[in-house]
Amino acid sequence: MNIKKFAAALFASALLLGCGSQSTPAPEAAATPEATQAETAAEPAAKENIKIDELKLQFVPSRPAEEIITTTDGLGDLLIKELANHGYDVGSVDISVSSSFEAAGEALSAGSVDLAWLPSGTYILYSDETDVILTATRAGLSNDSEDPRDWNGVENKTERSGDQVAYYKALIYAGPSPKGQELAAKVNAGEALTWEDLDSATWCISSNPSSNAGYSFPTMWLMENYDGKKLTDLSHTIQDNYAGAFQKLAAEQVDITVCYADGRTDYEEDWETPTDKETSKGTGWGRPASIWEEVNVIGVTSNIYNDTIAITKAKPEVYNPEFIKAFQDSMIALSGTEEGKKIIAIYTHEGYLPANDSDYDGMRGALKAIQE
Numbered sequence: 001m002n003i004k005k006f007a008a009a010l011f012a013s014a015l016l017l018g019c020g021s022q023s024t025p026a027p028e029a030a031a032t033p034e035a036t037q038a039e040t041a042a043e044p045a046a047k048e049n050i051k052i053d054e055l056k057l058q059f060v061p062s063r064p065a066e067e068i069i070t071t072t073d074g075l076g077d078l079l080i081k082e083l084a085n086h087g088y089d090v091g092s093v094d095i096s097v098s099s100s101f102e103a104a105g106e107a108l109s110a111g112s113v114d115l116a117w118l119p120s121g122t123y124i125l126y127s128d129e130t131d132v133i134l135t136a137t138r139a140g141l142s143n144d145s146e147d148p149r150d151w152n153g154v155e156n157k158t159e160r161s162g163d164q165v166a167y168y169k170a171l172i173y174a175g176p177s178p179k180g181q182e183l184a185a186k187v188n189a190g191e192a193l194t195w196e197d198l199d200s201a202t203w204c205i206s207s208n209p210s211s212n213a214g215y216s217f218p219t220m221w222l223m224e225n226y227d228g229k230k231l232t233d234l235s236h237t238i239q240d241n242y243a244g245a246f247q248k249l250a251a252e253q254v255d256i257t258v259c260y261a262d263g264r265t266d267y268e269e270d271w272e273t274p275t276d277k278e279t280s281k282g283t284g285w286g287r288p289a290s291i292w293e294e295v296n297v298i299g300v301t302s303n304i305y306n307d308t309i310a311i312t313k314a315k316p317e318v319y320n321p322e323f324i325k326a327f328q329d330s331m332i333a334l335s336g337t338e339e340g341k342k343i344i345a346i347y348t349h350e351g352y353l354p355a356n357d358s359d360y361d362g363m364r365g366a367l368k369a370i371q372e
Helices: 003-019 033-042 065-071 075-084 101-110 120-125 178-188 195-199 212-225 242-250 268-272 321-334 338-347 357-371
Strands: 050-059 088-097 115-118 130-141 160-165 170-174 203-205 237-239 256-260 296-300 308-312 351-354
Touching: 050 075, 050 101, 065 088, 065 338, 075 088, 075 321, 075 338, 101 115, 101 120, 101 130, 101 308, 115 120, 115 130, 120 308, 120 357, 130 321, 130 357, 170 178, 170 212, 178 195, 178 296, 203 212, 203 242, 212 256, 212 296, 212 357, 242 256, 242 268, 308 321, 321 338, 321 351
Parallel strands: 050 088, 050 115, 203 237, 203 256
Antiparallel strands: 115 308, 130 160, 130 308, 130 351, 170 256, 170 296
């Protein structure tokens, strides 16, 4: 019985005893056999757990296979114990690492594994035969606006909020070069940028077309806002990683770059530190003012959903609402424990939230954009 209800009942019975009449209470009637049988019949039978002989899990090789196997070694026992609390008795858990991202998608599609940790792009390629049930979470940001002006200025400095979210955004950043400042001034004044404005600037983009924040989602942003134009249609582009791109912004070698939404947070120290001084990442870039003053957002992409845990559609013993709910609850519970956090940190996951296939429609559009 609920403690609060029990205390209330006890208090009420004490009041009844204290306030009763002086007459002797009548004895309680003896329970008849028929009444006893009725009470027994009314008690619901305990529901037995559903048995699954073996559950097969697979990870993708975004880290060395030996490291993944070592780090996830305790996951099987933790899952067996947790799933038992949610109605499933699992005999054993087999954990493997695929030879490639695509191999994991193929195995999941065929039903040779039950669940797999898939990057969002890989999931999209195999979503006809698989289904996403969980999305990895990361620390959210203090800003989630679709209006670029809301990201600009020291007063709008982007902080990591600590709240767990299942997605992030990519931003189009204008640097301190004359052209970058010209574009930022137009945006901050509420004016729409033209294709000619953007095409007259020098852009730094990722060399990897599958990079969500560095290529595919900025491509989709251009297509949606500029009549199907893509990064490949720009007249002046160079390629680099995120650190190199921000360093080039600082040196005014480029006017625009693209990066995830907390990019300025990551390079804030480097931006202002003198070039002859060390930073946590190397040496400073020597800018005269803060990155929040000199780098402005001129565009915001749609949400980019994080890595997935996906399930095969080929095996009805696991692809059903009851098991999916049990697995979701189990992984969410485990990701909140110290042991669980150490395991999922192999992919820099911080937790999980239930997911829907429609969450990844933006990713489908981005992949389509770079394939056409």
